[in-house]
Amino acid sequence: xxxxxxVDVDLICYHCGQPCDEEVNFIDEKPFCCxxxxxxxEILHSNNLCDYYNLSDSPGARVDLSDAGKYHYLxxxxxxxxxxxxxxxxxxxxxxxxxxxxxxxxxxxxxxLHKLDAGIIRSxxxxxxxxxxxxxxxxxxKLSRIAALLDSVGYFPSISLEGEKVLQDQSxxxxxxxxxxxxxxxxxxxxxxxxxxxxxxxxxENLLRVxxxxxxxxSVPVFFFSAFDYLKAAWKSFKQKxxxxxxxxxxxxxxxxxxxSYDIFTATGPGYLDSFTGLVFFLLIGRWFQGKTYxxxxxxxxxxxxxxxxxxxxxxHDWKPTIIYELRKGDQVRIRNMEIIPAxxxxxxxxxxxxxxFVTGESKPIKVKVGDRIFAGGRLIGQPIxxxxxxxxxxxxxxxLWNNEAFRKREESNYQKIIDRLxxxxxxxxxxxxxATAVYWQVVAPKEMWLVLTSVLMVACPCALALAAPFTYxxxxxxxGKNNFYLKNADVIERMAVIDSVVFDKTxxxxxxxxxxxxxxxxxxxxxxxxxxxxxxxxxxxxSNLVNHFIRQTxxxxxENFREFPGQGLEAKVNGRLLRVGSAVFxxxxxxxxxxxSCVFVSFxxxxxxxxxxxxxxxxxxxxxxxxxxxxxxxxLSGDNDSDKxxxxxxxxxxxxxxxxxxxxxxxxxxxxxxxxGKKVMMLGDGLNDAGAMKQSxxxxxxxxxxxxxxxxxxxxxxxxxxxxxxxxxxxxxxxxSILKVAFSxxxxxxxxxxxxxxxxxxxxxxxxxxxPISSVSVVGFSTLAVNYVSRHLSKNRPS
Amino acid sequence: xTIIILLISISLAIALCFLGAFIWSLRSGQYDDVYGPSxxxxxxxxxxxxxx
Numbered sequence: 001x002x003x004x005x006x007v008d009v010d011l012i013c014y015h016c017g018q019p020c021d022e023e024v025n026f027i028d029e030k031p032f033c034c035x036x037x038x039x040x041x042e043i044l045h046s047n048n049l050c051d052y053y054n055l056s057d058s059p060g061a062r063v064d065l066s067d068a069g070k071y072h073y074l075x076x077x078x079x080x081x082x083x084x085x086x087x088x089x090x091x092x093x094x095x096x097x098x099x100x101x102x103x104x105x106x107x108x109x110x111x112x113l114h115k116l117d118a119g120i121i122r123s124x125x126x127x128x129x130x131x132x133x134x135x136x137x138x139x140x141x142k143l144s145r146i147a148a149l150l151d152s153v154g155y156f157p158s159i160s161l162e163g164e165k166v167l168q169d170q171s172x173x174x175x176x177x178x179x180x181x182x183x184x185x186x187x188x189x190x191x192x193x194x195x196x197x198x199x200x201x202x203x204x205e206n207l208l209r210v211x212x213x214x215x216x217x218x219s220v221p222v223f224f225f226s227a228f229d230y231l232k233a234a235w236k237s238f239k240q241k242x243x244x245x246x247x248x249x250x251x252x253x254x255x256x257x258x259x260x261s262y263d264i265f266t267a268t269g270p271g272y273l274d275s276f277t278g279l280v281f282f283l284l285i286g287r288w289f290q291g292k293t294y295x296x297x298x299x300x301x302x303x304x305x306x307x308x309x310x311x312x313x314x315x316x317h318d319w320k321p322t323i324i325y326e327l328r329k330g331d332q333v334r335i336r337n338m339e340i341i342p343a344x345x346x347x348x349x350x351x352x353x354x355x356x357x358f359v360t361g362e363s364k365p366i367k368v369k370v371g372d373r374i375f376a377g378g379r380l381i382g383q384p385i386x387x388x389x390x391x392x393x394x395x396x397x398x399x400x401l402w403n404n405e406a407f408r409k410r411e412e413s414n415y416q417k418i419i420d421r422l423x424x425x426x427x428x429x430x431x432x433x434x435x436a437t438a439v440y441w442q443v444v445a446p447k448e449m450w451l452v453l454t455s456v457l458m459v460a461c462p463c464a465l466a467l468a469a470p471f472t473y474x475x476x477x478x479x480x481g482k483n484n485f486y487l488k489n490a491d492v493i494e495r496m497a498v499i500d501s502v503v504f505d506k507t508x509x510x511x512x513x514x515x516x517x518x519x520x521x522x523x524x525x526x527x528x529x530x531x532x533x534x535x536x537x538x539x540x541x542x543x544s545n546l547v548n549h550f551i552r553q554t555x556x557x558x559x560e561n562f563r564e565f566p567g568q569g570l571e572a573k574v575n576g577r578l579l580r581v582g583s584a585v586f587x588x589x590x591x592x593x594x595x596x597x598s599c600v601f602v603s604f605x606x607x608x609x610x611x612x613x614x615x616x617x618x619x620x621x622x623x624x625x626x627x628x629x630x631x632x633x634x635x636x637l638s639g640d641n642d643s644d645k646x647x648x649x650x651x652x653x654x655x656x657x658x659x660x661x662x663x664x665x666x667x668x669x670x671x672x673x674x675x676x677x678g679k680k681v682m683m684l685g686d687g688l689n690d691a692g693a694m695k696q697s698x699x700x701x702x703x704x705x706x707x708x709x710x711x712x713x714x715x716x717x718x719x720x721x722x723x724x725x726x727x728x729x730x731x732x733x734x735x736x737x738s739i740l741k742v743a744f745s746x747x748x749x750x751x752x753x754x755x756x757x758x759x760x761x762x763x764x765x766x767x768x769x770x771x772x773p774i775s776s777v778s779v780v781g782f783s784t785l786a787v788n789y790v791s792r793h794l795s796k797n798r799p800s
Numbered sequence: 801x802t803i804i805i806l807l808i809s810i811s812l813a814i815a816l817c818f819l820g821a822f823i824w825s826l827r828s829g830q831y832d833d834v835y836g837p838s839x840x841x842x843x844x845x846x847x848x849x850x851x852x
Binding site: 188214 | 815823827834835836839840842
């Protein structure tokens with residue numbers, strides 16, 4: 001006999017703050033929405049850590065209880081070595097990345113971990129990086145125990161065996177130091193150049209000489225330390241015989257520095273060191289700004305982060321955790337409920353239910369019998385199974401989709417190409433002009449020749465050209481980011497600007513995954529509804545869950561003779577009545593099936609009383625967005641069946657192609673065929689099953705309701721509730737391209753004027769000193785202000 | 801005018817000290833987490849109260 005749990009709608013979970021609409025557990029009159037949250041509370045309560053709940057309201061993250069054994073692989077020496085930053089017999093240090101760190105309470109609890117386990121010496125939270133550094137006594141506590149402990153209090157550690165993030169951090173830090181040195185020197189050089197700016201009479205020659213020498217010694221570190229990256233990059237491209245934007249910049253920097261040094265050494269002038277240091281400072285700010293924009297986004301998680309890192313492999317008579325990369329053909333592996341199949345394999349157990357929604361988008365679990373093949377990426381639902389590996393991970397189904405050539409092809413950024421091409425042309429033109437000028441002055445006034453030549457080289461440096469793109473696209477990235485649209489890098493904006501076809505995925509993209517609309521058709525009394533709720537609460541089938549959530553009332557009827565017929569429905573006796581809930585065939589429904597949705601039928605004593613329709617609901621304001629996109633919106637590709645076809649046709653109008661039952665390969669092929677027609681395609685999807693299509697497309701955007709969770713390797717992530725602003729984002733991308741063009745022309749304008757002055761020999765040190773920083777500052781200022789101006793209305797359209 | 805040279809060398813020396821201090825603080829990780837410490841300050845208070 002099973003008793004359904006009492007349900008009350010308005011309660012908020014004390015731990016995670018979510019409404020308790022499935023079940024409620026009470027401890028000390030505090031409601032908890034699930035067993036997981038309750039367990040966390042109990043752990044904290046028994047360790048006197050309940051201050052956690054006083055620091056902020058409902059601080060926890062909802063906990064799905066998982067098997068503590070899943071972290072055992074962390075004790076394998078190889079894995080340990082990768083995760084520990086320091087190890088000795090009694091003292092070890094490990095860093096865990098924990099995505100769910102979000103508030104004061106998190107910091108407090110994680111820094112009190114030592115109260116939960118005596119083996120932990122201390123723990124330090126880095127809030128912006130969402131990581132916790134744990135010092136522990138390795139003879140007392142194992143690494144796997146710490147991971148399981150974190151998991152048990154609701155802080156699921158995300159473990160990656162690649163340590164790239166640390167490197168990235170360090171390079172950003174080094175950049176800040178370079179920037180600080182450049183800024184310091186720039187400021188002081190400007191200060192010491194004041195007498196020169198103000199034209200203080202040259203009566204005190206010695207003082208001016210002292211200032212010049214001070215300036216020179218201040219710019220030496222700028223040249224050899226701060227600007228080192230530019231010189232190195234230029235040298236590299238020079239060696240590869242390819243001229244990129246760094247070459248003219250480096251040439252300009254070298255010309256400025258050595259020309260000024262010459263002036264100062266020979267006491268012929270004060271040099272242009274203020275322009276030189278200023279230029280380096282601005283260039284570095286541009287670079288830092290770019291780095292800062294990408295920093296907050298962890299785009300390095302690819303589909304492999306979906307896969308488990310280790311599984312249990314049979315070795316002789318024991319199950320041992322093994323890293324999935326070490327699996328070989330013929331290995332016997334055990335997979336537990338809700339685990340992902342790591343590689344293509346053959347089922348050894350009787351039967352299993354596999355949910356392939358990551359691969360095909362179809363959410364109904366598929367039944368597999370002994371001897372059948374199971375593909376990587378499926379999720380096991382139900383009883384643990386044993387499988388024999390058929391193909392190692394790297395050659396598997398999903399990986400082969402992922403390794404499709406479309407993924408490898410990394411489109412080179414267009415603006416970068418333009419800049420490089422321009423820079424190449426530019427360099428040759430500058431060289432030409434410079435040599436022509438040199439020849440002319442050699443003939444007319446040989447004395448002036450070197451002076452004019454260096455001036456030409458110096459002012460021709462396309463510094464503003466190099467600054468324009470990072471600042472324009474950088475500030476656009478930030479604006480997008482503020483509006484919950486996160487792009488991988490600036491190139492994506494550039495590609496977005498030329499998009500002329502938009503292709504949508506349906507499930508999870510246009511529709512909510514979590515909130516399908518459920519309706520009941522037919523007649524049932526409140527009491528009978530309660531019976532249905534009681535029955536459905538006994539099943540874990542997704543449709544049962546949806547129906548169970550839909551019925552919002554208290555139900556504590558007892559159920560007898562419960563039976564579940566997989567793939568068909570549920571049956572039980574409630575109050576002496578035979579209740580069946582399930583498919584039309586299962587309850588014996590013979591009428592016309594509604595076309596547009598999945599149905600769940602209800603029958604009492606073999607008489608059909610009605611049915612629930614479950615249709616996925618559309619996101620907010622999608623229709624308007626689609627009509628605003630107009631002819632740009634080209635197709636809908638869905639992995640599901642065509643039950644929604646009518647509704648979708650109404651939404652999209654008749655010009656849009658609607659394809660259902662699409663496999664990942666179909667989607668990829670469709671995008672490719674569009675591209676072969678010369679279209680620039682943007683693909684919006686939700687997950688792995690359209691990952692291939694996303695990569696093939698010119699811009700692939702993943703739609704998500706929770707940016708903290710999985711994001712496949714796409715070009716950008718758009719939060720679901722901002723999808724209706726897609727057209728705005730596209731328009732802005734277009735505008736930023738025009739802003740960039742204007743910025744380019746400003747920079748060219750300056751260069752042209754400066755060149756004329758330089759070539760004719762009229763470029764006095766003062767005009768050069770003023771002109772050069774002004775051109776950089778005005779380009780930077782223009783692009784930043786313009787981006788803020790065009791995107792000012794974006795955040796006003798926030799959904800309420 | 802020699803006094804200017806003296807003043808400048810002093811000011812430059814002081815400025816260099818500050819630059820050095822900044823680089824040291826950056827290297828030692830003081831800017832790694834600019835939010836945590838402000839919060840941690842409050843925790844200690846609470847824990848102490850509890851222990852009393």
